[in-house]
Amino acid sequence: MARNKHPEETVNLILEAATRLFMEKGYEHTSIQDIINNLGGLSKGAIYHHFKSKEDILEAVTNRMNEESNKMLEGIRDRRDLTGKEKLKTLFKESVNRSDMDDLFTVAPDMSNNSKLLFSTFRDTVDNVAPEYILPIIEQGISDGSIQTDYPAELAELIVLVANMWTNPMIFNNTMEEYYRKLMVFKQMMEGFGLDIVDDELTDRMEELARLYQKNK
């Protein structure tokens, strides 16, 4: 491949190849050389010009994957026509109904033994999703009376960790029967916080994605 005059295009090509390989082979089993082999002749030096390490590439891949998700979360957070509780319900629903979710769950990496991917999901959930999106929604819910809690930041963190990680089929190797039972416990936990927002439509869709993921594993 000729040296690209547009560095952002090179970065895009690297990230696209890396995303595909991380998903197909797993992060741990993908080498920088594998990424190069998928770039039609880009040199090792060209990659290292943009990224310090494979871990650095993973971070960029993850950031890119999170960008679309963040845009959706932002859109719901900033709506003017919903109560806090309705926003939380909408957010859960749209998170699993996003157009790229079928693709994501088809090629999704197994994170259950991938400490790096697991860690980056964990940090994004705690450092970004909970404070930036869930907390403002819960705070609105407290103001409009649709959500009751004295601890909005902590409740935000707990529910989004459970939703993003504990009910994530990429992280736990559950049978479909176990997965269904987890969703029921998740629903009950939410109801314990006065959040009766986990309905059949949501759990049916989550089961559908889990089935898709398992079929392609």
Place this chain on the structure above:
Amino acid sequence: MARNKHPEETVNLILEAATRLFMEKGYEHTSIQDIINNLGGLSKGAIYHHFKSKEDILEAVTNRMNEESNKMLEGIRDRRDLTGKEKLKTLFKESVNRSDMDDLFTVAPDMSNNSKLLFSTFRDTVDNVAPEYILPIIEQGISDGSIQTDYPAELAELIVLVANMWTNPMIFNNTMEEYYRKLMVFKQMMEGFGLDIVDDELTDRMEELARLYQKNK
């Protein structure tokens, strides 16, 4: 150091030095060479005779640390004088009152940015603590009427993940005020499952350990 005729003693020496170093410097910042330097002349070959890699040493260190904890959990699980719910309450209380807890929280590693340690805690919680100790206690609670759930395995996993990880000061860098608020949300979550077992004695002791940890960080 002369070649040890008792391999289990050599293994013990390696694990003791490694434990101390992992806790003092962090796992990521400890090299095999650091461990050797703390063993008074043991050769690299002698270490590699017993352990394939630094990760392998971490696994052995973690297993050893978990052994004492498992013995305590086993003792409570197998008692005959308590209901399931009483056992769960006793287990939480004894987990934080164990004699080695003050030491552990004094030299404890910061896990919030250590994906390996975090991952090994996660796997031990899911693969060992939840099914081996918490599940049988919840099942007993269902039999004796002290605990109500249709999903004992999933409830066991969720509560022990939240207790071991979410309220673990080594994993989350919370202020004491935030930590207190997390304990209140944890208490409320447990009550949502009909488990009114998080009392002031428990949360006071958890705060004490968190304070100890923060002071020595």
